[in-house]
Amino acid sequence: xxxxFPAMRKLGIAIVLLIAIAEGHAQTTASARQPQSIxxxxxxxxxGKSDKPQKDVxxxxxxxxxxxxxxxxxQAIDLSGHTCLPGLIDTHTHVLLxxxxxxxxxxxxxxxxxxxxxxxxxxxxxxxxxxYGFTTIRDLGTEGAGYADVxxxxxxxxxxxxxxxxxxxTRAMSITxxxxxxxxxxxxPVPHGVQTVDGADEARKAVREEIMYGxxxxxxxxxxxxxxxxxxxxxxxPDFTLDELRAIVDEAHRAHHPVASHAVALNGVHNSVDAGxxxxxxxxxxxxxxxxxxxxxxxxxxxxxYVGEYVAQGRASEGAPVWLKMMKIHQxxxxxxxxxxxxxxxxxxxxxxxxxxxxxxxxxxxxEWGMTPMQAIHSATVTASELLGMQKxxxxxxxxxxxxxxxxxxxxxxxISVMEKVDFVMKGGVIYKQPQAPGKALSELLTNHSK
Numbered sequence: 001x002x003x004x005f006p007a008m009r010k011l012g013i014a015i016v017l018l019i020a021i022a023e024g025h026a027q028t029t030a031s032a033r034q035p036q037s038i039x040x041x042x043x044x045x046x047x048g049k050s051d052k053p054q055k056d057v058x059x060x061x062x063x064x065x066x067x068x069x070x071x072x073x074x075q076a077i078d079l080s081g082h083t084c085l086p087g088l089i090d091t092h093t094h095v096l097l098x099x100x101x102x103x104x105x106x107x108x109x110x111x112x113x114x115x116x117x118x119x120x121x122x123x124x125x126x127x128x129x130x131x132y133g134f135t136t137i138r139d140l141g142t143e144g145a146g147y148a149d150v151x152x153x154x155x156x157x158x159x160x161x162x163x164x165x166x167x168x169x170t171r172a173m174s175i176t177x178x179x180x181x182x183x184x185x186x187x188x189p190v191p192h193g194v195q196t197v198d199g200a201d202e203a204r205k206a207v208r209e210e211i212m213y214g215x216x217x218x219x220x221x222x223x224x225x226x227x228x229x230x231x232x233x234x235x236x237x238p239d240f241t242l243d244e245l246r247a248i249v250d251e252a253h254r255a256h257h258p259v260a261s262h263a264v265a266l267n268g269v270h271n272s273v274d275a276g277x278x279x280x281x282x283x284x285x286x287x288x289x290x291x292x293x294x295x296x297x298x299x300x301x302x303x304x305x306y307v308g309e310y311v312a313q314g315r316a317s318e319g320a321p322v323w324l325k326m327m328k329i330h331q332x333x334x335x336x337x338x339x340x341x342x343x344x345x346x347x348x349x350x351x352x353x354x355x356x357x358x359x360x361x362x363x364x365x366x367x368e369w370g371m372t373p374m375q376a377i378h379s380a381t382v383t384a385s386e387l388l389g390m391q392k393x394x395x396x397x398x399x400x401x402x403x404x405x406x407x408x409x410x411x412x413x414x415x416i417s418v419m420e421k422v423d424f425v426m427k428g429g430v431i432y433k434q435p436q437a438p439g440k441a442l443s444e445l446l447t448n449h450s451k
Contacts, residue, residue, distance in 0.1 A: 037067060037073075038429070039058055039073035039077065040061065040084065040426075041076040041078055041080050042056075042079050042080070042084035043055070043056065043082050044084070045059070045083070046083060046085045046086075046374075047069075047086070047396055048085070048381040048395055048397060049382070049396050049398065051374050053083070057069065058072065058073060058076050059071055059397065060073065061429045062429075063429055064402060064429040065401065065403055065429070066397060066398060066400065068399060069398070069399060079407045079435075082407040082409055082410075082424065083407060083408050083410065084405055084406070084407045084424075085377065086394065086404060086405065087133070087135025087406055087425075087426075087427060088132075088419075088422075089136040089346065089381060089384035089395065090134045090164075090346060090347060090384075091279075091300075091302050091347040091387055091388065092138065092281055092347030092349050092350075093129065093138065093139050093349070093350045093351055094140065094351025094352060095122040095125040095152060096121070096122045096125075096145040096149065096351070097109065097351030098125075098351070099351070101353075102314050102315065103318065106193070110180075110181060110191050118145050118148065119145065119152065122149070123152060123155070125350075126156060126161065126162070128355050129355075129359070130425060130432055131425060131432065131433050132360060133406040133419075134164050134359065135165065136164050136166075137165070137166055138168075138387075139168045140169045140172070140217065140281065141194070141219050142170060142172075143194075143351075144192065144193045146171065147170050147171070149169070150170060150213065150215075152168075153167075153168050153214075162432055165394070165427075168214065168215060168217070169210075169219035171194060172194045172262075173194055173195050173197050173203070173206055173210075174192075174197075174221040175197065175240060175244075176196050176198050178221065178224050178239045179193055179194045179224075179239075180193055194221060195210070197244070198244075200243050200244050201247075203248045204250075204251040207251040207252050208251065215257065217258055217259070218248060218252040218257055219262070220239075220240065220248055222239050222268035223236040223238050223264055223267060224237050226320075226322050226323075227322055228325050232329070233285060234322075235266050236267050238271050239268070240271070242271055242274065242275060245271055245277075249275045249277055258279070259277045259279075260278065261281060262282060263280050263282065264285070266285055266287060269285070270290050273294055273299060276297065277299065278387075279299065279301070279302055279345070279387065280301050281302050282303065282308075282349075283302075283330075283333060283337070284329055284333060285330075286301070286337060288336065291336060291337055291342055298343065300343045301342045301344050301345070302345050302387075303330070303334055303344065304348055304352075304362075305366065305369065306349075306362045306365055307349035307350075307353050308323070308326060308327055310357070311353070331369050334366075335370045343386075344366075344383070345379055345383050346362060346363075346383070346384050347362075347384075360419045360420040363376050363377075363380070363416045363417070363420075364416055364420075367416045373413045381396065382395045382396055383395075402428050403428060403429040404428065405424075406424060406426070407422070407423065408421050408422055409421055423435045423436070
């Protein structure tokens with residue numbers, strides 16, 4: 001039998017009332033915190049799914065996700081003179097580099113700039129990437145700055161600094177004697193731009209270490225010392241043995257982490273493809289047999305075209321004239337890869353060239369070398385999202401995906417160079433860049449949305 005005392009009954013009623021009031025207050029507070037929907041009127045929409053542009057589309061953004069397409073609203077951000085696209089994705093960057101045309105450029109950064117100073121510069125580069133329209137990047141190596149990319153990623157995710165969504169590769173790997181800094185006296189210890197590993201066991205340990213400290217990707221430098229043979233093939237010296245490369249790939253894949261391979265020429269590419277890497281970076285020369293294997297295995301090709309032209313003259317003047325010949329070889333490889341059906345993803349190697357250069361110059365090269373404008377755009381949206389394993393979150397403008405939206409004035413399908421003129425950037429429902437001199441309605445919407 002349960003006995004109720006009057007005092008306890010009153011206390012119970014009071015508690016119930018307090019709980020009800022608290023729940024009501026929580027609901028009211030939660031309702032007040034619900035972000036306002038924001039509406040965008042796109043003159044044209046390239047949603048990343050279809051090859052056909054859609055005209056005069058209004059879409060809604062609810063919080064950090066896309067809410068509805070099409071949507072109906074009495075007032076919207078007016079981008080009727082613009083083409084809206086999914087947030088762009090650059091799958092090969094170095095936010096901790098400021099350009100390295102020559103060995104002296106590279107050495108000065110590692111020898112004269114502290115990791116702390118380089119990280120400060122990296123935060124600026126992350127903001128630049130975002131304002132260029134790249135709402136997601138894959139950063140492929142800190143080049144001597146340790147695990148600083150992990151902290152840049154963390155600061156962005158925590159809202160400390162503005163920047164793209166980041167996947168990072170931390171230290172990257174090469175072998176003894178194959179990667180700068182090099183050429184210094186044996187008795188002078190100098191830093192290196194990579195984690196040096198020799199042998200399969202060391203390689204496995206390095207993979208584990210980099211993952212432990214925050215690497216999303218494992219990056220390897222697979223070749224060096226390029227030369228053009230008499231038959232026109234770009235030859236090289238491979239870095240890792242096949243046993244070493246296979247050990248790296250196996251260890252990374254066992255931990256469900258993909259592997260990116262800097263592989264410029266014949267042997268570096270062949271060994272990388274044979275070992276089962278997930279992406280080939282640069283790939284100035286790829287043999288037809290390796291292109292076929294890449295198609296069979298689903299290996300992505302990230303050609304990074306513009307950086308080759310950017311550094312060629314400077315490196316030739318330093319005693320490596322082969323760089324002047326590599327662009328023509330690279331163009332032929334790109335066309336063969338395209339015709340073979342290799343999955344080609346957009347990547348620029350920004351940081352290999354100065355971040356004051358717009359990485360979207362890459363689009364014009366891709367079109368000049370054989371892609372249609374739509375193929376080039378897909379390479380930086382849906383294809384790049386698949387490479388990153390983020391296709392359920394970004395890469396297309398679809399209901400439920402992150403509201404990562406950029407806009408350019410004009411029609412990139414008619415003139416791909418307008419991709420260098422991104423003047424509206426939204427990442428996760430937050431507007432980071434807008435057309436100059438917005439009207440009152442746009443200003444009010446931006447103000448309300450930021451609250």
